[in-house]
Amino acid sequence: MSKSSKSKADKQMEAQLAQFCGVTGASVKDAKKFLEKYKRVDIAVDAFFNDPTPPRGGHQSSNAPSTSKLNALFETYKDPDGDQITVDGTMKLCEDLGVELEDVVLLAIAYELKSPGVGQWNKAGWTDGWKGLGCDSITTMKPVISRLRDKLGADATYFQQVYNYTFDFARSEGQRSIAIDVAQAFWGLLLPHGLSGGALSHIHSTDDDEDDDMGAEEGWKEEYMQWWFDYLTERGGKGVSKDTWMMFLEFVRTIDARFENYDAEGSWPSSIDDFVEYAKERLAKEA
Structure with missing residues (x-):
């Protein structure tokens, strides 16, 4: 040779x-x-x-995540012609982590790692984010990802943080809104997860002048998500504004199942005002 x-x-x-x-x-x-x-x-x-009997001795991981290991891991997935992990690297990363590309937990990871956009990861955000989560290898990332998925579904504060971050994450550079189909895709990931896990549990109405127990009040129903999508499609328009994105989360958490507690004089976006009328008409037709 x-x-x-x-x-x-x-x-x-x-x-x-x-x-x-x-x-x-x-x-x-x-x-x-x-x-x-x-x-x-x-x-x-x-x-x-x-391997059921992982090697012992030799390299031992310390309690603190290793920056050098995270840097090496970043290089494994980084675009060879750039300084970021891009779509191809993200696909390989998901494969190694055992995570589907449509898994809602990727939005939590994007929030933690300060991802600038879909399928994009900067080295600083990658290193600092994983270190903050206590990870420096695929092995240590897997259980943390599972915990993040559970936290996103159950923790109302954390859900809102990830939800708010998603708007800028999903928005194209230079745009003030996100396309309707893009907004629907992210709503379709986030809201069912928060509703099923309890992060979006219904906030019951209160009435100090009534003795009625409002604890049994029914809130947002699963089928209303499709109603919202139908309304947006029928209404048309260029996209979903940040105001609508942010306020819609509060709307979902507080509205009752018959849309009767909606305050039309409140500071809701006009798109939500119009949707309430649209939803009431659909309810009347189904009665």
């Missing part, structure tokens, strides 16, 4: 070692063992995660 071919082989092995260590958090020694046995990085990584 020539010196040049040796050098090329060495560089290839170094790249494979860096990729394996970045994804798994394993030591170089353990990485060499798996790569020598399985030859391909993807097969070796799968074998590492499926």
Whole structure:
């Protein structure tokens, strides 16, 4: 074997070692063992995660996440011609994490990592975000992602933080609103998750002059999401404004199932005013 071919082989092995260590958090020694046995990085990584007796000794993870490991992991997914992780890298990341591209938890991750847009991850946000979550490898990220998904569904404050962030995340650069179909896609991810998990539990009406127990008041129903989408489509328009996006969340949490507690004199966007009339007409037709 020539010196040049040796050098090329060495560089290839170094790249494979860096990729394996970045994804798994394993030591170089353990990485060499798996790569020598399985030859391909993807097969070796799968074998590492499926190994019932993970290697001991050698590299030991400290309690504090490693910046160098996160940087190496970032390089694994980064666009080779740029300085960000883009769509292709995001698809590979999701594959390694076992997360579908349409999983709502990606919005929580985007919030935590300060993603500038769909399928985009900057190195600073990536490193600081994962360190803040206590992760520096795919292995440690997986359980954290599961906890984030549960938190997003159950924690009203956290849900609102992610929901508010999603508007700017989804908005195209230079635009003040987001396209209706894009807004519908993100509403379709977020709202069912918050409703089923309890983060969007109905806020009951109160009436100090009545002795009636308002605790049984029924709130927003699942089918009303499609009504909202139908209304937006029929109304037309260029997009959904930030005001409508933000206020719609409060509307969903507070409106009753018959739309009777809606305050038309309140500071609601006109789009929500009109939707209430639209919804009442549909209810009347179904009665």
